[in-house]
Amino acid sequence: xxxxxNLKKAINQICEELxxxxxxxxxxxxxxxxxxxxxxxVAVIKTQRNYISRVSHPEPGIKAKNYYKDxxxxxxxxxxxxxxxxxxx
Numbered sequence: 001x002x003x004x005x006n007l008k009k010a011i012n013q014i015c016e017e018l019x020x021x022x023x024x025x026x027x028x029x030x031x032x033x034x035x036x037x038x039x040x041x042v043a044v045i046k047t048q049r050n051y052i053s054r055v056s057h058p059e060p061g062i063k064a065k066n067y068y069k070d071x072x073x074x075x076x077x078x079x080x081x082x083x084x085x086x087x088x089x
Contacts, residue, residue: 007055015048025089033089051075
């Protein structure tokens, strides 16, 4: 398991890239997609806040290794879902 600092940096970098891609899609997209793009921007920010706070405060009663493995898997799934939505704009 990587330490918490590296995990937080990775989450921040991925969310930053997703945010940049969503902004680029909004700038070069049509007016009809503005609402979808704004919703995606909010989703990226909420995802980042959620996972950063979950790194800092693990759930009690779960082994740390299992907790962080599950956290990384869920984050990767959610990030890929957001990336797919950005590509569909």
